[in-house]
Structures are given as structure tokens and as C-alpha cells.
Amino acid sequence: MPAEHFDAIVVGAGPSGNAAAYTMGKAGMNVLQIDRGEYPGSKNVQGAILYADALERIIPDFRETAPLERHVVEQRFWMLSENSHTGTHHRSDTFNEEKPNRYTILRAQFDKWFSKQVREAGVTLITETTVTELVKNEAGKVIGVLTDREGGPVYADVVVLGEGVNGLVGQRSGFRPELKPQHVALAVKETHFLPEETIRERFNLADEEEGVVIEVLGSVSSGMVGTGFLYTNKESISIGVGCLVADFAREKIPPYELLDRFKNHPSVKPLLKGAEMKEYVAHLIPEGGYDAIPRLTGDGWLIVGDAGQFLNAVHREGSNLAMTSGRLAGESLAALKAQGLPVSEENLKLYRDALEESFVIKDLRKYRKIPRLLEKNRQLFTTYPAILNRSMNAFLRVDGRDKRAKEAEILKGLKTSRGNWLNVAVDMLKVARAWR
Numbered sequence: 078m079p080a081e082h083f084d085a086i087v088v089g090a091g092p093s094g095n096a097a098a099y100t101m102g103k104a105g106m107n108v109l110q111i112d113r114g115e116y117p118g119s120k121n122v123q124g125a126i127l128y129a130d131a132l133e134r135i136i137p138d139f140r141e142t143a144p145l146e147r148h149v150v151e152q153r154f155w156m157l158s159e160n161s162h163t164g165t166h167h168r169s170d171t172f173n174e175e176k177p178n179r180y181t182i183l184r185a186q187f188d189k190w191f192s193k194q195v196r197e198a199g200v201t202l203i204t205e206t207t208v209t210e211l212v213k214n215e216a217g218k219v220i221g222v223l224t225d226r227e228g229g230p231v232y233a234d235v236v237v238l239g240e241g242v243n244g245l246v247g248q249r250s251g252f253r254p255e256l257k258p259q260h261v262a263l264a265v266k267e268t269h270f271l272p273e274e275t276i277r278e279r280f281n282l283a284d285e286e287e288g289v290v291i292e293v294l295g296s297v298s299s300g301m302v303g304t305g306f307l308y309t310n311k312e313s314i315s316i317g318v319g320c321l322v323a324d325f326a327r328e329k330i331p332p333y334e335l336l337d338r339f340k341n342h343p344s345v346k347p348l349l350k351g352a353e354m355k356e357y358v359a360h361l362i363p364e365g366g367y368d369a370i371p372r373l374t375g376d377g378w379l380i381v382g383d384a385g386q387f388l389n390a391v392h393r394e395g396s397n398l399a400m401t402s403g404r405l406a407g408e409s410l411a412a413l414k415a416q417g418l419p420v421s422e423e424n425l426k427l428y429r430d431a432l433e434e435s436f437v438i439k440d441l442r443k444y445r446k447i448p449r450l451l452e453k454n455r456q457l458f459t460t461y462p463a464i465l466n467r468s469m470n471a472f473l474r475v476d477g478r479d480k481r482a483k484e485a486e487i488l489k490g491l492k493t494s495r496g497n498w499l500n501v502a503v504d505m506l507k508v509a510r511a512w513r
Contacts, residue, residue, distance in 0.1 A: 084233065096407065110202045117189060158465075241382070261363060262320060290307075296463070321364060
């Protein structure tokens with residue numbers, strides 16, 4: 078382990094850690110990045126959607142060299158019942174723009190590429206190394222880290238914690254509380270390989286550059302708070318499902334069993350026909366929202382990415398919040414370095430203010446009521462998707478009954494499922510208030 082003193086140590090080589098390290102490296106800072114994986118990306122998992130704007134603000138010409146799969150031209154939303162789905166979708170040729178807005182990616186390949194850019198920016202990277210604890214001086218200021226390697230502490234002016242949602246360094250140091258099961262989801266994902274032309278035909282895509290994303294709500298989560306997803310890559314399909322850890326513990330449903338049910342649903346199974354499954358991974362996702370954000374800064378340290386609960390569950394956005402928080406951290410620390418100011422809790426107000434002014438905190442604050450709403454209203458995942466599918470089935474079936482009788486049956490089913498119309502009205506009001 079290097080013995081020199083660094084301007085900054087970044088713990089983690091995910092999107093937030095890479096964004097912070099790259100930004101500081103490009104600003105001329107002496108940065109050490111430490112990751113426990115065999116290589117950057119080996120421990121990182123995501124659906125995965127890359128939101129171009131967040132990365133473009135860090136590496137403007139990333140499209141020239143980054144390993145991108147497909148740019149998304151169509152978004153589908155499905156409400157699933159046991160044997161059907163009702164949904165909507167948006168497809169637009171405007172997404173076939175010169176610089177597309179969203180891409181599907183494979184994290185192992187993408188993170189290797191991102192790490193290469195970080196190293197080319199002058200950052201020193203050490204892998205297969207675990208940070209075991211933070212080193213503090215007598216005043217309690219963080220001045221470095223200890224690792225599982227020999228050689229003693231490594232010192233720096235600041236430590237950036239981009240260690241992910243389940244990172245233990247910040248928790249052991251008392252900067253983050255222990256994760257609550259209702260504030261984190263467990264997601265499992267498989268990658269199924271298919272010929273490029275097969276994917277193009279099944280999803281009605283013009284070429285190997287266009288892609289489709291499907292987000293799923295309803296029976297996919299078996300009554301738990303969770304969602305499913307399906308993303309098209311160039312020669313593979315990423316499919317997965319995630320639910321709150323608290324729900325998995327209560328319901329005793331193995332995650333792989335939930336995913337198997339999803340894959341064999343009549344609306345999904347044809348999309349995977351003939352595919353070869355080559356990868357199964359699991360990861361934790363921060364779902365606590367605004368009210369679960371921990372303390373983000375202190376003397377000599379700050380938190381970025383999933384470790385800060387920076388994920389917008391409503392819009393299924395995570396990597397853009399991670400990269401943006403990492404970039405803002407890097408810019409703030411570079412500014413303090415340029416001004417010769419110490420990395421103190423007071424001076425790190427620069428980072429906290431930058432977050433407040435960004436979409437990261439604004440979006441999380443806007444949807445701060447959503448996590449509790451979903452946790453306390455399971456009918457949004459069970460009753461209403463089932464009613465919607467039954468109603469559409471009745472509406473579209475021509476069987477000799479008059480339409481007025483069918484409409485009465487649909488309305489009666491809604492009322493019966495929720496007890497009375499007041500319950501239905503209250504549910505809709507809850508959703509409207511949480512969305513404001």
C-alpha cells in the first residue's frame with residue numbers, strides 16, 4: 078500500500094466513486110481509489126440503464142468509447158395479474174437523436190471502461206483491497222483509512238465514501254445508521270442471451286442500436302412492495318425483480334422463486350423463448366428515500382451515491398443520482414483545495430448546498446412520502462392491478478351481455494375488492510398527495 082499522503086481517498090469504484098475520483102483527478106488532485114473487487118465492476122450490479130446527461134457532464138465525449146448496448150426508444154409500463162397484463166407505452170423517434178438520452182449497459186464492461194478513464198485522469202487505483210476502518214486524529218477528524226493490506230494507515234485530507242448501500246465503513250464509524258429492512262430492496266437479475274436479430278424482431282426494433290425497457294408492477298412481487306423489469310441489450314436481455322428486504326423476511330419467498338414466476342408469466346415467457354441464461358446476480362438497492370438520507374458530511378469525510386440513499390424509486394433512477402453526487406463532491410473538494418481551505422464540516426457546506434440545488438435532493442424531497450405510502454398500502458401492488466386486468470378482460474370480451482351490465486359488473490368488482498367507495502377514494506387521494 079502506498080505510504081504517501083493523498084489529497085483524497087475514494088472508497089469504492091462504482092458510478093459515484095468513479096465520478097468523484099475522475100472529477101478530482103482532472104482537477105489535478107492526488108487521488109487514491111480503493112475497491113474490494115477483483116477489478117472495478119466485479120462487485121457492481123445494476124439493471125442497467127445509463128442516463129446520458131449525468132455522465133455527459135463528467136465526460137462530454139463518452140459516447141465515442143464507452144461500451145453502450147442500446148439507446149432506449151420505447152418505454153413500456155405493465156400492470157401484471159397472474160395471467161395477463163394491462164399497460165401503456167411511449168415510443169418516439171425523437172429518441173433516435175444524435176446524442177441519445179438513455180442507454181442499456183452491462184455494468185461489468187461499463188465500469189471497466191469508466192475506471193480506465195479515471196486512471197487516465199491520474200488517479201491511483203488499488204483493487205482486491207477492503208477498507209476496514211477510518212483513521213481519525215485526536216480531534217475526531219478523519220485523516221485516512223486502514224485496509225486489510227499490510228503497511229499501516231493511508232492518509233489523506235478527505236475520504237469520500239462511495240461504498241454502496243450496504244457499506245460498513247461509514248456505519249462502523251457512526252456516520253450512517255444500520256440499514257433498516259424497510260429502507261432497502263433486494264433485487265435479483267438474470268442475463269439471457271439471444272441473437273441480435275431475434276431481439277430486434279421480438280421488440281419491433283429497427284436495428285441493433287434501438288432498445289426497449291419494460292417496468293412491471295403487480296403480481297410480479299407476490300404482494301410485496303417491489304417491481305420487475307426487462308431491458309434489451311445488443312445480444313441479451315436483462316430481466317429481474319426486486320422487493321423490500323423486510324417483505325422477503327416476512328413472506329419467506331426466495332428471490333429466485335419470485336424471478337422464476339416472472340420469467341414464466343404468459344406475457345414474459347415468449348420474450349425469452351430460446352434464450353440461454355448465463356448470469357445470475359443479486360444486489361441491494363436503497364429505497365428509503367429522502368427521510369432515510371444519513372448525515373452526509375463531517376470533518377474530513379463525505380458520502381456519495383447509494384451510501385447516501387440517493388435513489389429515486391418512483392422513476393427507477395439510481396446511476397444518474399450516484400454520478401451526479403460523485404461529481405458534485407469532486408467539484409466541491411477541488412474548489413476547497415484550490416482555495417487552500419481545510420475539508421471541515423463547515424466548509425463541506427459547499428457540497429451539501431450543491432446537492433440541495435441539484436435534481437438529486439429536489440426529486441427525493443418531492444417523493445419523500447412515497448416509500449411509506451407503498452409500505453402501508455399493499456393493495457396498490459395486489460388489488461388494483463388485478464382489478465385493472467379483470468376490467469379490461471370484461472370490457473374487451475364480446476359475449477352477448479349488454480355493455481351497461483358489464484360496466485356495472487366492473488364497478489361492483491372495484492367496490493367489493495376495497496369494501497366501499499370511500500376506501501377507493503381514500504386510496505386515490507393518498508397517491509395524489511404523495512405525488513405532489
